[in-house]
Amino acid sequence: MSMNRHPRSRVPLAHRERVDWHHHADHQLIYPRRGVLRVSTAEAVWAVPPQRAVWLPALVPHAHEAHGPTDLRCVIFAENPLALRRPTVMAVSPLLAEVVAALTAEDAPGPERRRNLQRVALDELRPVEGLTVRLPxxxxxxxxxxxxxxxxxxxxxxxxxxxxxxxxxxxxxxxxxxxxxxxxxxxxxxxxxxxxxxxxxxxxxxxxxxxxxxxxxxxxxxxxxxxxxxxxxxxxxxxxxx
Structure with missing residues (x-):
């Protein structure tokens, strides 16, 4: 299992392409802007469409598999203000989708703008209540x-x-x-x-x-x-x- 402190913010994946088991020192929001991403941890598997994202706390081992051409976006957070200790499915509002797109664009924002966008992203995070496609x-x-x-x-x-x-x-x-x-x-x-x-x-x-x-x-x-x-x-x- 590999340690990847600074993952790529945007990873295009072909159908059935995998990202093998790894973990990060920081917290991570994983969002498939296109396609469906199968996110696996030791405790469960999620099928994540573009209307959803997964918050992964630091040091949680995980792997991904794409279904359909998938545009994987990753946003790293040094802090965990939501105090989430386990992977959690998040609803993706239109605003959150655009903020993640801006944070993971090829022309990355500067440090101050990134901090501002990250604050907006954190404010938009809403855990999904009720039924979600979490498969224990x-x-x-x-x-x-x-x-x-x-x-x-x-x-x-x-x-x-x-x-x-x-x-x-x-x-x-x-x-x-x-x-x-x-x-x-x-x-x-x-x-x-x-x-x-x-x-x-x-x-x-x-x-x-x-x-x-x-x-x-x-x-x-x-x-x-x-x-x-x-x-x-x-x-x-x-x-x-x-």
Missing amino acids: TPADARLRDVAALLEADPATPRTLAELGAEVGASERTLSRLFRAETGMSFPQWRTQLRLHHSLTLLARGSSVTAVAADCGYNGPSAFIHAFRTAFGTTPGAHLVND
Whole structure:
């Protein structure tokens, strides 16, 4: 794992391009201005669209993977005025998006203007309440096996009992472990996985109808409703047209 004190402020990433595990001495706001960025830490994985960003406290190891052509922006902060100790998903307002763009532009602002812009950025940071595409990573080997089966086929209708039979654990045991290790019930965790997967498929250019089917929804309407509940936008806002 590498230590990168001063990461590049703007990193264009091709589809499925990765940034391997590393950490920083300072706090970091990670924002995909375009595309979807899969952000991984030891405790969870996030699928981050342009309407979201992730605050990473200093020294938290993390890795990235792009889905669709992705314009990764990174803003470094020496202080943590929000007192956030864990990675946190942030809503990205139009103002915050433009401030991050200015802070990470090729013609970087001077020190005084940078300090002013950073103050505006910090003032605009708002943690996302309610459902977000944070997918907790289970530690138990049986849960990891279940997670691998679902990641390979998010649309599978198999029940927890059926999945348990495949990994050698009872439904009751797995249900208890999901709540204990992820803070979610199994249906909640599966919903997060499907929404997580849907963002990456939309970033690759799949249609809303195809994504709904690939993620196990009973038609586009059910998918659109779940997506809007999670993100406040429709899947169509995330379609790649170029």
